[in-house]
Amino acid sequence: MSDAWYYARRYPLGVAGAIILIVFVLTALLANVVAPFDPLTTNARASLAPPSGTYWIGADMMGRDMLSRMIHGARISLAVALGATCIGSGLGAMLGLASGYLGGWFDLIVQRIAEIMQSLPLLVMALVITASLGPSLTNTIIAIAIPLIPNVARVIRANVLSLRELNYVEAARAVGMGQARIALRHVFPNTLAPLIVLATAQLGSTILTEASLSFLGLGVPEPYPSWGRMLSESAAEYIRSAPWLVIFPGLAISLVVFGANLFGDALRDILDPRQGD
Amino acid sequence: MAPVLEVSGLTTVFHTRTGVVRAVQDVSFSVEAGETLAIVGESGCGKTMTALSLMRLIPMPPGEITAGTVKVAGTDLLTLDEASMRKMRGSQIAMIFQEPMTALNPLFTVGRQIAEMVSLHENVSRRVANDRAVEMLQHVRIPAPERRAREYPHQMSGGMRQRAMIAMALACKPKVLIADEPTTALDVTIQAQVLDLIDDLRKELGTAVVLITHDLGVVAETADRMIVMYAGRKVEEGTTKDLFADPCHPYLQGLLASVPRLGASGSQRLREIPGVVPSLSDLPKGCAFADRCSSAIGKCLEAIPPLEQKRPGHSAACWVT
């Protein structure tokens, strides 16, 4: 507990990031309770209603309450961020652990595949995968998770390689402990810190990628109120007549990603000082 | 002859999260032209901090030189403004460092790094500066100096790099050369060569040398006089010959007893000094060495012993001896 206080005082920005993330998660979980309106109910009379006592941050073209849509949109962002990060980091960690620990041809193949994957920009790969799988929430999560794998695999592999040489791993081998057991019991736990740091750093980027995909109309399909989709092209038409359609969803994305980045930075400094400055 | 470097009452502290670290406390000494003074002590005793304080290269903050004077040929460095101090560095007082592998910039040729020193302090053309660089490399006995001047540090061995460092430090013929553990990182065979080189250049140029080391063998070989530091303070001072023959402070006695000697009877076990150096941020009220001292008396725990003359030209800070 005193440790937590010490770090909290040393990393005020990290605390700010944590608070933003907590508010974001609570909003997503309690969306049904918190949202003043149903996010999907249209109301022709409220079409493009400006911010007012009823519609705090206005309504969209179909007369749906923006605030409620944004609150429900947090769910999509959260689902994608958690889903893609867990799948991507999990698979990446397993591959990195196996390829670093086993070495040999397996390592070589994994390395080559990682190189192939990294020669495509993250968004391009996510776009092609969604194009191939078709738009849905699950497919969006998969499309964002896959490009994360090579980076995680490489970092974990590098970590495992340096751990392998350490004395206690040698010692475990010397006393005849099985390979799988050494890998899981002795090597893997020591890669957890960099893995957590890496996964946290990716939270923000997954949210941004989802927003970009949805903005391009290839992410989470209607009627889910995704923040990116709310900003999608048609919004450009309203920048003069209904700027609230443009300002607020973007603000929500930026704020949550900012929170994730602040938190990730502080976490990196605390858990794995070597990765950063 | 008037001393060319006069340090008196030098005190350097570091302000850290855990408190004030007293790295150097009330250290005084002087060195004449062409003389070698050794500063001896264990790692963490304040030797390097003393050297960096002389150059005013202590990172500030967190470091701060709180008291004292450092006079080079009569000018007090500690009262100069930053621009005047920069003019002194390299031209009047120069320094070589412990790690020749990392002390040279990897992206510039050795010749360029030496020439940079020359053109910085002397109003000469680039060509003259380059010629001087080659000349200096020759001076420090680097073969094929013209070719070597065009090489990068990584192309040279450790000993050669340290010689290049010496060439750079002496390029502007400074009055004072501070050598901070110049041979610690080198092979034993190279160590002697580098020490001889420094010694020869000292005689030739009349430079005053401050040699910082923990190696008493090096001191015995090269230093005219020496001071011993412990926990940031000077605890003994005198000619090398006197101090080796008849150490007054129990700390130096302990140090000398821990050095293996040829000719000593083979069965005699080396003595070590028990205990550890106290933390510089939490020094005891009395003598800092009292904890580890076998002859300590009650007074040692109460008050810091003053430096007093024990024999002619030989002073020590100890209540007992």
Added chain:
Amino acid sequence: MLDYILRRLALMVLTLFGVSVAIFLLLRIVPGNIADILFDSAGMIDPAEKQQITKDLGLDLPLVEQYARWIGGLAHGDLGYSYVSEKPVLDEILPRIPITARLAGLALLFAVCTGVPFGVISAVRQNSWLDYILRVFSLLFLSMPSFWLGLLVLMAFVNWFGILPIYDKAPPTWGAFALMLGVPAATVGLRSSALIMRLTRSSMLEVLRQDYVRTARSKGLSEGAVTFVHALRNAVLPVITTIGIETAFLFGGLIVTETVFNIPGVARFLVEAIRWRDYPMVQNLVMFIAVIVVMVNLIVDIAYMFVDPRIRLRA
């Protein structure tokens, strides 16, 4: 050195081969037959026509043969025909390349020219309020989606100047040209700038701790000379190595920025091709992007060898 370059070239070919197989397969696991999709979207009903389409596109051939046809064509500069415009793919892509290249070049220039100096300032003044502000802002810029930033810029233009910086093939004045490219370039470059700033800062902090920086100070060099001559040179080396990553990063931003600012470049074209399910176009565009990224990485690695004497003279 030549050895190294040759080995890298061989690896590059291998990587690109892998990319081509991956893209090819990815675009063949599309749910539903491509012919069906095209058939439906064209509003045709005659099954004979459908068979004709399938045959024309080579979709009736085995996968291996389809792949061989594509790669064989690539080697001859024949990229096939667009499903949508029915023009040669190459004719569609080529005119769009300079547009995106110019935008990317400007954006990278902007990113380097702002990111490196701010990174240096931040490192030199570590833990000062200036450093704090620069760090928070760089993180903030990294958190804003490029397309939102683009929309905000558009909004600002509409509100303050009453105009939209619309893309024009032949802008009337140099000013209009600068505006037309400069504004989107700065928008997309801002994120890269923040990334470069953070990299420069941490690399500079690392370098400032090195012994040779202390040596430079002990020579009597001014802080400016120490920072910009001795430290910065060493600090930019690791930043140079990340230009490959930067390029990939920048491309993601270009896709949305070209869309927002309505710029008919390659990046936006990819999204359009995906939307129209113009698979030959998508396949070739993605391949093109991979070639660019891999080549940039190779060029950066080779350039790095010339900048760093430790690597250049290793042989």
